[in-house]
Amino acid sequence: MTLGADPGLEQLKDLRPEEGPAPASAAFVGQRVRRLEDPPLLQGRGHFVDDDQPRGVLHIAFVRSPVAHARITSIDVSAATAAPGVEAVLTAADIDQVCQSWRGVLNWPGMVAGEQRPLAKDKVVHVGEPVVMILASSRARAEDAAEVVDIVYEELAVTLDPESALGSEAVLIHEDLESNRCLEMDFGSGDTEAAFEEADVVVTVTMQTGRHTAMAIEPRGIVSNYSRADRRLTVRLSTQAPSMLQTLYARLLDLPENAVRILTADVGGAFGMKAFVYPDEMAAVTASVILGRAVKWIQDRFEALQSDTHARDERVSAKLALQDDGTILGLQSDVLSDCGAYSMYPRSSVTEGVQVCTIMPGPYRVPVYSGHLRVVFTNKAPLAVYRAVGHPVAILVMESLMDAAAEELGLSRAEVRRRNLLVPSELPYTSVTGNVYDSGSHLESFDRLVELLDLETLEQRKDQARARGRLLGIGMACFVEISAPGAMFYGAKGAPITAHDQAKVRMEPDGSVTVLLGTPGQGQGLHTTAAQVAADQLGIDISGVRVISGDTSTSPHGTGVWASRSAVVSTGAVATAAKQVRVRLLNAAGHMMEANPADLEIVSGHINVQGDRGTGIDVAEVAARVHWRTHEFPDDMELGLAVVGECRGPDMVFNNGAHGVVLEVDPETGMVFLLDYIVIEDCGVLINPDIVDGQIRGGVAQGVGGALLEQMVYDENGQLQTSTLLDYLVPTAMDLPSIKIHHIETPSPYTELGSKGVGEAGTAGAPAAIHSAVNDALAPTGGRVWAQPMTPERVLAAIRLAGDPHSAAQPF
């Protein structure tokens, strides 16, 4: 089974964008244009969910389960209902009359999921699951009332280990399912048994990655209002996928979709976490329908850590078969993904595990592969998708195998990689899991990295560090990253998530332009890149373009932000729309100037016959005429200067690159200090280099967090121990070095602008590079770390147990 049908090379060629007139100018795409988003944000005039305070709004507080697995015996809300300022107290009994339940199931073979609803009914399955909802005149009063809700729980055995969750003694978390297994399937192709039999060398790694979470600085929040007068639901929330929620809220509440309006202005970070139907948000929406008024809920950080989707909790055992000369013969992996208590809706919670399996071959020539995946339920908050979904773990494992192979074969880490990295003559390349790498610079980017890392002086630098009592290490990781995947990810699997994006480009009568994006951003500068593309296509200055997004009633239908797609499909949609507006402008201008439109050009807002800059008319004049003086134009000429463009994008495009890190370990404390970080990145054509660099830096930072700092810790009762930011550590300014970024631009032949997504590439490679460096630093001690985060305790344990022949195989 492969992730998506292999479209075959012939089909890919059919998806090449149509040849059309070249853009009027290339003045803005490719430039470090200042962001349109910045001035309001810098002045404190952004518009985030919590900034809305409708008159008379009711504030929500939830009573959440304090236990990991229990039956709900009784709920007594009498004291809460009588508390000062409380307007309503709702439980599942109230909510279920209006809102349907759901299951996060996609049509992967054999996949099952537990039923989930806004407020828990009959039982709770993780600490933090919402049970009762209080609506009051203020958040403070709602929280006061929440404290006097009396719930009696009959606790059940808690399941926290995914391996034992599958055992015969395991207690079922979802009693209507046969087991705690969500999905089990195989990936890859070819005869791996034969490959391993004939191999000269086989290396094995067993690794564990720590459960962590997106931790966006803006907590989740929602303001929902249902008007009984016109039966219309209006919801403002912090989300990545407003059009998706328009559909899902309509379905769950049995409303027509044109009665549901989703508003999303500024979003303070999302990273994949804000792309779901969350039970608490759904409860708030339902409450507004039941009460016919505005309600508001903003989560606090305790709730965020307890209930936001988690990520990266995988155990992987993998083997690599090689010839004596370092050529890879085959790969095998066994992946166990800890799903938490629910498969999140509608994307499900298996994508991460699937990608750990399918991305693992990476940028290498791997002829045969078998990957085995199990995704298992436990009594923890649900796992879902988080920046680079599965890639960090896949690449961590593969790069660890390559390092182990180098050691076993007596080759350098660089050489074993060089011998297996793909070269341009092999592209497009279909990996053994069906991923098609359309273009790229896999070997070239690595060679570039090696050059910059100056490995010749490595031993010398290690000696110098040792003299200061520190262990120095260098790590390298090669990666690929999928971007802009098409419908086969979700739509084809039964989820109401579209893969194509739409944008509207509208020229006003005075020649200024409004772009309406179907997909709003969460900090990646989508408005800016859209303006750059529109300005270039129309031949006007970027100052004449304003971008609006985030109202499903007026914006075109959008795919949302996920899987690094916007640089491909959002800008693709804008380019398509702008091109068509340009055609209409030139037709009208041609009529006004009595010239052939094909002979005209637009430069800096002025239309003239090519080569004849002195004559012609301004764009503004044409725009005014086609609005106010339609009688001057032929009856059959299309004069509307507003067009909705769409972009479906290819099935997928892949970016590639390499990460390198130099760090020091303090063997006394176990602390790791990052000294130098280099990223070689090839994401095709850069629309705005500043924005691309920003995405890489932010991505690396989150990768560093996962590698060294971030871990959700549950105790043996399923109690979340890391519920404040003093326990759950994310990188501060002191934890990150300055990241040096070098670009290679291999245009994708299959996207409108030759661009590829890049938002997740920084995160994809960082955990692997850092892991490689730490183990390189520890090599003289004989110790190794096999789990992340590589906390000081783990590093010290590795050093302490060094030399024990059994310890190298155990994940610390």
Next chain:
Amino acid sequence: MTEPLDHTLTTRVNGQAERALVQPRTTLAEFLRDYLGLTGTHVGCEQGACGACTVIVDGAAIRSCLMFAVQVEGAEVQTVEGLSPTGHLSALQESFAKHHALQCGFCTAGFLMTVSAALSEGDDLTNPTQARARISGNLCRCTGYTPIVDAVVDVARSYHGEGEP
């Protein structure tokens, strides 16, 4: 509805006198955002860890989620809105834009106020290491911090204590 413990707060925010009826439990962040409508100050954790809510009270950068409104009785409070009263970006804000020091913008006000306070106190932020240390109490999840450090160093080098940053 008023309660016996409600307090009539008199304070100054961004140079303007303000007077409001608050509860003892009302935090400074809530007062600024909900009572005065100054929503530029953001709340990221209510645990005093992320620094997004940083404002300046009597010259010092403080976490407004950990301070009660009543504590600013008679004090001078500055928020991000006070940095650009006429809609023109200050030199510090300009530097942030120039260096791509913000992405989602949710943590930005906290950084601006932390740095403002530091520059007003005469801290030398022209050195990247010191600048990095000074902002280490503010969390950002988007930028990886280096662009923020660059922006701070850039403006510090051009700021010689003449006027507000």
